[in-house]
Amino acid sequence: MTDSDLADLSPERTYELDRAHVFHSWSAQGALDPIVITKAQGSHIWDGEGNRLLDFTSQLVYTNLGHQHPRLVKAIQEQAATLCTVAPPYANAARSEAARLITDHTPGDLNRVFFTNGGADANEHAIRMARLHTGRHKVLSRYRSYHGGTHLAINATGDPRRWASDDATAGTIHFFGPFLYRSAFYSTTEEEECSRALAHLRQLIALEGPSTIAAILLESIPGTAGIMVPPPGYLKGVRELCDEHGIMLIADEVMAGFGRAGEWFAINRDDVVPDLLTFAKGVNSGYVPLGGVAISDAIYETFRERSYPGGLTYSGHPLACGAAVATIRTMEDEGTVEHSAALGRDVFEPGLKALVDKHEWVGEVRGTGAFWAIELVRDSQTREPLAPYGGSSPEVSAVVAECKKRGMLPMTNFNRVHLVPPVNISPDEAAEGISILDDALTAAAG
Secondary structure, three states: OOHHHHHHOOHHHHHHHHHHHOOOOOOOHHHOOOOOEEEEEEOEEEEOOOOEEEEOOHHHHOOOOOEOOHHHHHHHHHHHHHOOOOOOOOOOHHHHHHHHHHHHHOOOOEEEEEEEOOHHHHHHHHHHHHHHHHOOOEEEEEOOOOOOOOHHHHHHOOOHHHHHHOOOOOOEEEEOOOOHHHOOOOOOOHHHHHHHHHHHHHHHHHHHOHHHEEEEEEEOOOOOOOOOOOOOOHHHHHHHHHHHHOOEEEEEOOOOOOOOOOOOOHHHHHOOOOOEEEEOHHHOOOOOOOEEEEEEHHHHHHOOOOOOOOOOOOOOOHHHHHHHHHHHHHHHHHOHHHHHHHHHHHHHHHHHHHHHHHOOOEEEEEEEOOEEEEEEEOOOOOOOEOOOOOOOOHHHHHHHHHHHHOOEEOEEEOOEEEEOOOOOOOHHHHHHHHHHHHHHHHHHHO
C-alpha cells in the first residue's frame, strides 16, 4: 500500500485495524463499537455502510463551517505548498495574520494571542499566566463544566470525568453556577437564580480567602455540561467580584466561541471583558489542531520583561493558523455569526420548544445560536433524569438509535441530547434534524 492508497482502505479493514491498534479516549476499550466514517461534506457524513447522516454533533462541536469547506481545504493545501512547519520562535505569515484576525474579534484589550494545540492546554496556560500575574495559586471553577483532559484542566473540570484524576492537590475549587432547571439555590426565577448564585460565589471567595485566589475560570456558556446559558447579569456580577478582589477572570470560549452561540464570542452577550480568553475548536473548524489564549494588556505587561515559563513545539503551527485565517475570513464574508443567531431565533428555539408539550420525556430545551440542549426526564414534575448523572440508559440509547435510523447523528451526554450542527447549516437542514429528533422521541418512547 502506498500513501495515496489510504482512501481505498475498506470500511471493514478500517474497523479491524482500529479495534486491533487504536486506544480510544474516555472509553472502556472492550465495549467499543465505533462508527466508521468514510467521507464527509457540508453538514453530512457517510458511515461504513454507505448511510448518509446529518451531522448534528459537528463531531465534538468544532466543525463550525461544516466538512470539507473548499476555502479551508484550499488554504491548507496552499500553506502546505509554501511552509508546512516552522518552530515557534520564528515569525511566519500564517500565525501573524491569524493572531490579528482573532484579536479583531476578541472583546476589550485582549490584543495578544498565545497559540496552543487545543482547548485543554489553552486553559492550562491561561491558569499559569493568571497565577504568575497575581502571585496567587487557587483557581475557582463551577460544577457542571468541562475544561479539558490534561491534568490541571481536568481538575478544573466540574463533571465526573474529573473524579479519577482528582487528588485535591491541583489548587482547584468548585462552586455552583446558575442553572434554574436544577437550581442549587431553590430559585423560581432567573433573577433569583442569578442573585443567589452570585451570593454563593461571593461567600465562597470570602471563605477561601480572596488573597489566595488567582482566577475564576468559567465557560461563558457551559457546553458539554449542558448548554446552560447564564441569566442576564451573572457574568457581569462575576466580573465585578473579580475586580473587587484582584482575581483574574478567564473566559473559556473553546466550545461557545467563533459563532457557535450567535456571537463571535459568547461572553459578548453580556458585554463583559475577561482578563484571559481561551479558544480552540471553531477557530479553524477543527481542520488542523489549534487553540490559544487571548491576553489582556495588563497580563501582557507582566511578561514584557519577565520570561514566560511555558511553550509548545507546535505553538501557532502554520497549517493550523492558515486554516484559522481562512475560517475567520470566510465567517466574515459569509455572515456566519449573523446566520447562527438567526438559526437560534427562527429555527431552533421555536422548533425545539414545540417538543416540550409534545413529548413526555422532554423536560426543558435551552440554548442560543447553533448551540442547544434538550433535557430528557422520566417525569416532568419531579424532573428525574432519563439517565443518571455520569451515565446513560436504555431509553437515551434508544433515542440515539432512532435518530441514526432516520439519518441524523445526535450528540448525547448523560440525560441530554445536544443539537450542535455546523454553524453554517441551512435552515432547512436544521429543521430536518429537529423533525428527525421529534420522530425518534416518539419511536423510542413508544
